[in-house]
Amino acid sequence: MKNLILTTAALALSAGMILADGHSVVRMGTEGAYPPWNFLNDDGEVAGFERELGDELCARAELTCEWVVNDWDSIIPNLVSGNYDTIIAGMSITDARDEVIDFTSNYTLPDPSSYLASSMDVDVKGGVIAAQSNTIQAAFISEMGMTLVEYPTPEETIQAVKSGEADAVLADKSFLTPFAEDDADLMFLEQEEMIGGGVGMGIRESDGELREKFNAAIASMKADGSLNALITKWEIGETF
Incomplete structure (x- = not known):
């Protein structure tokens, strides 16, 4: 699986998501400015805890994924409008956000x-x-x-x-x-x-199939200890 960095929403629009066993590319939206969760390395590529996590989740879900960088202020509106298919950007699960988008199960506990x-x-x-x-x-x-x-x-x-x-x-x-x-x-x-309900992936409300694919992948990483290993490696917070 090759992960491409798309640095503008316009470029992201050229790719589409098709699931039900005929999926093409799932576009992973992140901020790229919040280390150690996500940041751009010296080569301009997305790096950090969520890059490693996202790549592994995509592999376990048997999805081909691309990374899209988007400013934080517009990250939810651009998910809803279809510029990418997920948000994986240190976003805490809250009731207010859940009224606009769906979330996967949490992949970290609340960070102080x-x-x-x-x-x-x-x-x-x-x-x-x-x-x-x-x-x-x-x-x-x-x-x-x-x-x-x-x-x-x-x-x-x-x-x-x-x-x-x-x-x-x-x-x-x-x-x-x-x-x-x-x-x-x-x-x-x-x-x-202590605020927020832990961090999860943001998903459009219409993309329940994609949410369940990632939920299954997150559950498998929790079960085998690999998620805790990543949390410890990047010093994100408490392990599960």
Whole structure:
């Protein structure tokens, strides 16, 4: 199986999905900007935990898959409109998203959301908290009545803290950990939030057959321990 990287939605439209034993190509949509979940390597190819996971799921489901890179802000609308067939992009399963698309069973447990700040004295309730737009963290900050500032990419949330535009950023701990380890001026606050229902693949509501194929593949990886091995390798969070 050869996986191709399609870097624009326009290119993605040239491929189509046909299942019921006559399937052609399943297009896997990801952000490519959220390590260690998904990112672009030096060759411009999708890499990370979800690249390895997605390739293995496609192999077990006997599907030929291509990878499509799409900005986070439009990742659900472009799934619904047919630019690709799945979302595999560190997307937490939530009731609000489930009203628009379907999800496979979760392939990770909920990852703690942590606050990364430039000082341990930050008061998250009274401060300005950065988060990526359209994430569970942004929704949580708003629901808690905190002051939220949103950015389209995860990297910009880190820069907001470093520049003083925000007092802290709230994001998945697995994403923030390398920044805390590499920059002595950034540190985790003790407070963590447990939000979301774990991460799954987003699927159009009309594609139940595809969802069940991936559900079976996810179940087989859970059963044989290979999913836990990938979670441990990429330091994503708790194992099953």
